Amino acid sequence: MPIIAPSRRRWTIRRARALLRSRGPTSLMFRRRVAVVAGAVAIGVIAVLFAAAADTAGEWFERFSRSWCRITLVTTPLGFMALVWLTRRVAPAARGSGIPQVIAARTLPDLGVATLLTMRTAIVKVGLTLVAILTGASVGREGPTVQLAAATMALSHRWLRVPMRASVVIASGAAGVAAAFNTPLAGILFAIEELAAAYEQRVTLLVLSLIVIAGMVAQSLVGDYVYFGAIGATIPLKSAVLIAPVAGIVGGAAGGLFSRLTLAVALADHPVSRFARRRPLAFAGSCGLVVAVLGVVTGLTWGTGYTAAHAMIVGIDAPLWFGPAKFASTLATAVAGLPGGIFAPSLAVGAGVGNLLRAAFPDGPASAIVILGMVAYFAGVVRAPLTAVIILAETTGSRGLMLPMFASAFVADWASTQVCREKLYHGLSRTFAPAR
Structure with a gap:
C-alpha cells in the first residue's frame, strides 16, 4: 500500500474541501x-x-x-x-x-x-x-x-x-x-x-x-402541436416576387401605425394622453365601449381572434373590414391600461391584412397570402422580423414559404420604421424602468 506524505495528504484534503466549497451542493454554482x-x-x-x-x-x-x-x-x-x-x-x-x-x-x-x-x-x-x-x-x-x-x-x-x-x-x-x-x-x-x-x-x-x-x-x-395547424402553404416564385414586397409595405406600415399610436398614448403629451393619465378609469371605460361596439356590430373582433385568423389561413372567405376592425379593437385594448398581451391579436390583425391582399391578388394562393400578411404586420408591430418569420413558420408548418416570408418581414421592418422610429416594447419599457 503506497504511503502518502503528510504534506501531500494535507494538500489533497485542502483541494477536496476547496472543490466542495466551489462546486458542491452548498456552492453558488x-x-x-x-x-x-x-x-x-x-x-x-x-x-x-x-x-x-x-x-x-x-x-x-x-x-x-x-x-x-x-x-x-x-x-x-x-x-x-x-x-x-x-x-x-x-x-x-x-x-x-x-x-x-x-x-x-x-x-x-x-x-x-x-x-x-x-x-x-x-x-x-x-x-x-x-x-x-x-x-x-x-x-x-x-x-x-x-x-x-x-x-x-x-x-x-x-x-x-x-x-x-x-x-x-x-x-x-x-x-x-x-x-x-x-x-x-x-x-x-x-x-x-x-x-x-x-x-x-x-x-x-x-x-x-x-x-x-x-x-x-x-x-x-x-403533446406536440402546431398552433394554427399544419397548413404547409407555398407560393410560386413569380407571384412571391410581387406579393411579398406589397405585403411587407402594407403590413409593416399598419404595424408601425399601431406602435406609433400606442406609444403616443403612453409617452406623448397631447389631449388624449393627458385624459388617459388624469382620468384612467373613464379612459378605460371609453376603450371598453369601443371594443364592445365593434364586437357587437361585427361579431368577430372579440378576444384573441384565433378562430377568425385560422379560418382565413385555411382559405375561408372573411369580410374585408375584419382587419381594420380588429386593429381598432386591439389598439383600444392596448392603450386602456389593463393586463394582457398583443401577440395573438396582432396575428389576427395580420390575417385581416392578408385577407385584404387576397382581394388585390385574387389569383394567388389564399393561405400563402394571408400568412405573408400576418408576418408583415407582426414584424411591423414588434420590429423583430426574424422572430415573425419563425413564429409563423412554426405555428403554421409553412416552412416552404420561408423565403417569401423573410422578404415580407424585412420590407415590413423598413416600412414600420418610416411610420414609427421607436420599437414598441422598448418604448413601453421606459414606463417601467426601475428607479436607480
Whole structure:
C-alpha cells in the first residue's frame, strides 16, 4: 500500500474541501444550476396551465356573447374600468403586455426582480388577464406568459439565494415565448432580437437550455402541436416576387401605425394622453365601449381572434373590414391600461391584412397570402422580423414559404420604421424602468 506524505495528504484534503466549497451542493454554482433547471421546469408547467385557463376563459366569453350580445355593451366597459382600477391598486407593474417589464428588468436585474418580476405581480397579472379575456378584451396570453416565466425564474433564484443575472432574465422570457406558442426557434430569436440589447455567447447556451427544458415539459403535458395547424402553404416564385414586397409595405406600415399610436398614448403629451393619465378609469371605460361596439356590430373582433385568423389561413372567405376592425379593437385594448398581451391579436390583425391582399391578388394562393400578411404586420408591430418569420413558420408548418416570408418581414421592418422610429416594447419599457 503506497504511503502518502503528510504534506501531500494535507494538500489533497485542502483541494477536496476547496472543490466542495466551489462546486458542491452548498456552492453558488451548484445552487445557480438547480435554480435554472427548477425554474425552467416550472415555466413549462405554468405556461401549459395558463394556456388551458385562457382557452377556457375565451370559450366561456364566446358562449356568453352569443347568448347575451347586447349586454356586453355594459359589461365590457365596466370590466375594463374594474381591471384598470384593480391593476393600479394591487399591482401597477402588471399592466400591459409583460414584455416591456422584462426588458426593463434586464437593465437592472436586482431592482427589476424586486419590483417588476415579483410573484405577486405575476399572479395578479395572470388572474386579471383571464378576467380581461372574460370581458372580451382583444388580448393574448403570450406577453403575460413572458413576465410570468421571468417571475417564476426569479422566485427559484430567491428560494436558493442566488442573484438574478440579466442573462437569466433574457433566457426565462425567451422560454416563456417558446412554451406559449410551442415554438422553440422563435423563442431563441425573440431573445436575440427583442429581449437582449447585446447578445453574448454565454447567453446562447442558457437560452437554449431553458427553452429545451421548458419545451420538453410543456410537450410532455399537452403533446406536440402546431398552433394554427399544419397548413404547409407555398407560393410560386413569380407571384412571391410581387406579393411579398406589397405585403411587407402594407403590413409593416399598419404595424408601425399601431406602435406609433400606442406609444403616443403612453409617452406623448397631447389631449388624449393627458385624459388617459388624469382620468384612467373613464379612459378605460371609453376603450371598453369601443371594443364592445365593434364586437357587437361585427361579431368577430372579440378576444384573441384565433378562430377568425385560422379560418382565413385555411382559405375561408372573411369580410374585408375584419382587419381594420380588429386593429381598432386591439389598439383600444392596448392603450386602456389593463393586463394582457398583443401577440395573438396582432396575428389576427395580420390575417385581416392578408385577407385584404387576397382581394388585390385574387389569383394567388389564399393561405400563402394571408400568412405573408400576418408576418408583415407582426414584424411591423414588434420590429423583430426574424422572430415573425419563425413564429409563423412554426405555428403554421409553412416552412416552404420561408423565403417569401423573410422578404415580407424585412420590407415590413423598413416600412414600420418610416411610420414609427421607436420599437414598441422598448418604448413601453421606459414606463417601467426601475428607479436607480
